[in-house]
């Protein structure tokens with residue numbers, strides 16, 4: 322079975338559009354982008370396009386590559402103070418001279434639609450998630466939409482980043498899976514992966530995961546965004562061989578990526594509802 326993030330995100334965006342139309346709310350997402358990285362620019366454009374599609378107002382702040390941490394924090398603070406803005410997103414990665422943690426912590430937890438603020442990460446790890454990071458949140462939606470059972474399953478997450486690996490592990494724990502997180506210092510990565518009923522790969526190496534590393538019938542989720550030697554976009558998983566052995570698998574493109582954007586739209590509406598409730 323192919324887990325189509327493209328199809329599910331389309332479906333979710335359509336229902337979100339209808340919900341926003343009927344809500345009487347005017348949700349607004351503000352994006353902050355630093356520098357000229359083409360991939361980051363493309364992702365921000367995709368986010369603004371999704372906003373247009375579902376009826377979320379969007380505004381963009383663009384800062385030069387050589388900006389300082391305090392200049393980024395100042396831009397975020399203005400958005401925190403703006404009552405018409407419900408969601409704030411700082412596109413990552415940031416240039417080397419900018420303290421990413423300080424910037425993430427400067428976003429008001431109540432507008433943190435990326436779910437990266439330590440408050441929201443803490444809530445997630447306490448089993449009371451508020452804003453959930455969009456990539457792992459989108460993966461959970463895929464599991465749900467395709468009826469993939471997680472309770473009691475052995476899940477292996479490869480990658481321990483704050484934006485994907487760690488929150489993914491927390492979400493799987495919250496869904497009663499037994500979770501192992503692997504990383505660059507894991508002793509026998511292949512042996513760990515072979516045990517997985519649910520394998521989530523956020524390694525960042527083109528087609529690294531081969532058929533022999535995956536258990537027969539596993540559910541395989543590919544978070545990788547890589548380019549092969551011919552410049553073609555591909556994931557961490559060698560899709561052609563692994564798809565024959567797995568029971569369900571996400572493609573790249575068209576798998577996890579579109580779910581990231583759909584979840585961001587859902588988080589922004591959630592924030593707009595929260596702020597409207599505060600006023601009533």
Ligand SMILES: Nc1nc2c(c(=O)[nH]1)N[C@@H](CN(C=O)c1ccc(C(=O)N[C@@H](CCC(=O)O)C(=O)O)cc1)CN2
Nearest residue numbers: 364410411412413414435455456574575576578579581
């Ligand atoms: N502030 C954030 N920064 C980053 C995040 C994030 O969630 N918040 N995630 C990634 C990039 N990202 C969104 O920002 C993202 C990556 C990929 C896709 C996507 O839909 N990809 C398509 C393929 C697009 C292509 O042609 O290259 C797909 O997989 O089908 C969406 C969002 C890092 N930064």
